[in-house]
Amino acid sequence: LQFLIVINEQGQFINIEDTREKVGNKLIGKTFLLPRSVGRSGSKSYATTFLLWDHIGYLLGLPTEDEKSIKQHQTWLKALSELPEELTEDVGVKAVLLFYKNNEIAKAIASPMIKECLKTKQCNMTFRLVSDIPVPCRKRVREYVVKNLQAAGTDSDQEGKVEKTGICLVTGEKGIIVRTHSRTPIGKDAKILVGFQKNSGYDSYGKEQGYNAPIIKSTEFAYVTALNTLLKSKAQRMLIGDASTVFWSEKQSSFESDFALFFKEPEKDDPNAGTERVKALFESAKSGSYREDDGNNRFYILGLAPNVARIVVRFWQVGTISEFATRIRQYFNDFVIVKPSKEPEYYSIWRILVNIAVQDNSENIPPNLASDFMRSILNGTPYPTTLLQAVIRRIRSDTENRVKPIRAALIKAYLNRYYRFYPNQNYKEVMMELDANQTSVGYQLGRLFAVLEKIQEEANPGINATIRERFYGSACATPVTVYPNLIRLKNHHLAKLENKGQVVNFERLLGEIMSNLRDFPAHLNLHEQGLFALGYYHQRQKFFSKRSND
Structure with missing residues (x-):
């Protein structure tokens, strides 16, 4: 509940209390143990209200320019007039009735706090006596609710229909079947977990709404209460x-x-x-x-x-x-x-x-x-294929920092889990670091691309853009279209290096990688593109670790 209308025992308006507290960047209303809400939807949703609490449209008929609010308020007043004697004898409930009888509602509507109420989405509220707990939480009301589970709300949309009994799909017990299930707050709204829209093709064998999937009242109350409790718990x-x-x-x-x-x-x-x-x-x-x-x-x-x-x-x-x-x-x-x-x-x-x-x-x-x-x-x-597709797509679309550690880790996790689940593959499990003996063509092509990029960087210190920005996407998808040109470009870059020992080391590394490749394939499948990214990442990390050691 976000707001409480505070009144005295004579029903006189005192003020409107804001229960909200700041949690992160949001103002969150206070949680109370209240009579349960009931499901309401469709064009006649205004005809259903809750026991002694609801949102501002029902309690105060606001905003007044909204025709639905006026109908909701009429439903609320009708529900109050029909409360049983065992409730109206309660001091708090009696004060609520006096509040409306003596037109104290006009003072509440004139309160400065009303502006805050109207700005609040799904502004739930109830009444509280001065120095007391909210009226729906008072002992007599709680006892009434426990005794009369179905009285926790006024479902005026029954259209005079007789309640039906049946076997509960969940417990196997016999009891009264729930026609509409209570809502559960989820996301920015409250929705139902079980529901069949009326007259929209879901009715069969003469059964409507909740009667299509029979769940008895006690079961529905139990699962909705448990679910609402869990959803409110930060720990669970x-x-x-x-x-x-x-x-x-x-x-x-x-x-x-x-x-x-x-x-x-x-x-x-x-x-x-x-x-x-x-x-x-x-x-x-x-x-x-x-x-x-x-x-x-x-x-x-x-x-x-x-x-x-x-x-x-x-x-x-x-x-x-x-x-x-x-x-x-x-x-x-x-x-x-x-x-x-x-x-x-x-x-x-x-x-x-x-x-x-x-x-x-x-x-x-x-x-x-x-x-x-x-x-x-x-x-x-195995992880969904869409996961690998998404990470490959992001790597190819980025121009800088393509193969981040977290993306490489995800590809490794995806592939190893896949090969573990489907072992009859001609693939070797991917290691956590560089594996020169990895048999995958994609992996070795990724290593080769990393070496060619490193040669370019050493030949042109401080270069703004490397072959990674221009050719990574083509190299990992259609290698034959770019590698011959990259190999020729490599010779130009090696010629610019003054450190001949460095040239020898690069040539040796290139020879080792090329010995694992017969030719440059026309295209790589999704798994090989993933292995390309890992080969590239592992080789780059190897260069970084060598530099750190030096």
Whole structure:
């Protein structure tokens, strides 16, 4: 709730209280345990309100120029007039009724705080007595809600239909079937996880809306409450692409509290937290359990993303802590590569995905790609082909700093996981650093390109643009079109070098690489283009390490 209308026991208006607190760059309303909301959608959504709380359109009929707000307010007043005696006897509820009876609403609408309310998207509010808790949180109201689960909202869109009973798809129990499910806040909106739009082709065998997938009221209440709780928990929620990912273990565990740290970008106030947890993960390989946890403890991971009208399940994974720890350990192992000391020891998923997104912008991360990547990590299966396509595309489109360490690590991880899963390939596993014996033509061509670039740099100190800017894309995709010219250009560059020992070393290195190549192929497939990038990266890193040692 973002705002509370404060009144006294006689229903007289006192003020409007702003509950919001600054979290990051956003103002977030305070969380209260309230009577549950109910699903409402379509042209008659205004006819449904919640018990003693809702948004400003219902409580105050604002903005007045919005016809829908007026209808919502009428629904709210009607719901209040129909409250049972066991609620109206409560001092807080009685004060709310007096507030409207004595037209104290006019004072609330005239309050300076109303401007803030109207500026707030989905401005949820309720009433509070002076020096008391919100009215929906009062003991008598809570007892009423617990006793009458279905009374937690006023679903006026029932159109006089009789409630139906049936067998619950989730529990197998018999009970009253929910027609419309409650909404869950996700992204910037609140949507339903289970829903069938009325009269739009989903009705079958005479069944409408929620009756197509029968779930009883107690089950619906349980899953919505649990999901809402998890989504509000910073400790059990993280964002993977556009997917709000929640996770929990069967019993309390260190793995549950540390899980997000394996994947999230490091916090500024504790930048080493993630690294320490990953090291603990590798230590757990020796003991067979993660930080004294029971390795057989069940662990659950659910990825949800907002869609037009409903919540999309991006991934759903169930396993033991031991199974997930092993797979996540393998994920980090696959990403190990030689790199400069200033690079992070481990990369967050966000950083990996940003480095393959257009313009290195997180908003350009393809939503399905992030979820498919996470699913592969958790299942221990090959990464999606779209991941390799994306990183190759970014490398070819960049003009500077094409093969960054993080991109090289991603290509290595993709290829090694693929070859591990499909071993009948004529490929050798990619090492973390330069492998002169790598049999891949693409890898050796990448090495050759790095050597040719190095010769050009040594021959022209301080050069602004090298063959990398002009020819990398063609060299890795269609080698035959550029390498003959690059080889001829190399002779010109070698002739400019004054250090003859350096010339001999370059000639020896070129001879070693060329001995692994029969000819220059017309084109390289996607995997070979990835190996080209790795050969280029490894050879460049070898040059850098030699320079550091010198």
